[in-house]
Amino acid sequence: MCVEIDGMRYRNSGAPTAIDKHRNRAGGYAWIGLAAYIVIYDIIAGYTRLPTLSRAFHSASTRRFRGYALLAFWVYLTGHLFRWTPQKYDLFRNLDRIGTKRFN
Numbered sequence: 538m539c540v541e542i543d544g545m546r547y548r549n550s551g552a553p554t555a556i557d558k559h560r561n562r563a564g565g566y567a568w569i570g571l572a573a574y575i576v577i578y579d580i581i582a583g584y585t586r587l588p589t590l591s592r593a594f595h596s597a598s599t600r601r602f603r604g605y606a607l608l609a610f611w612v613y614l615t616g617h618l619f620r621w622t623p624q625k626y627d628l629f630r631n632l633d634r635i636g637t638k639r640f641n
Contacts, residue, residue: 575590582589588596597603616622617629624630 579589579591581587594607597607613622617627622630
């Protein structure tokens, strides 16, 4: 028998189930993949003389409208990642709830 606490299922012994352990690792794998993509893209961009992601970010941030839009997104993303944004305003944390409501 399993008990659910804060979205995690636990066995009677108190250990998370195997499915929940895999779900917790999936986010870590995604971050590793994202970091690898950024490094590989910048290496390729350096060899082919394309703008790197850092140069593209700087270029976008120095433009008036793009700079404000980028700053707003960056602040929102930082608030989301550090959980400073209240949950009811955090769209990223509510994606699973939105999907569940849509398909049920």
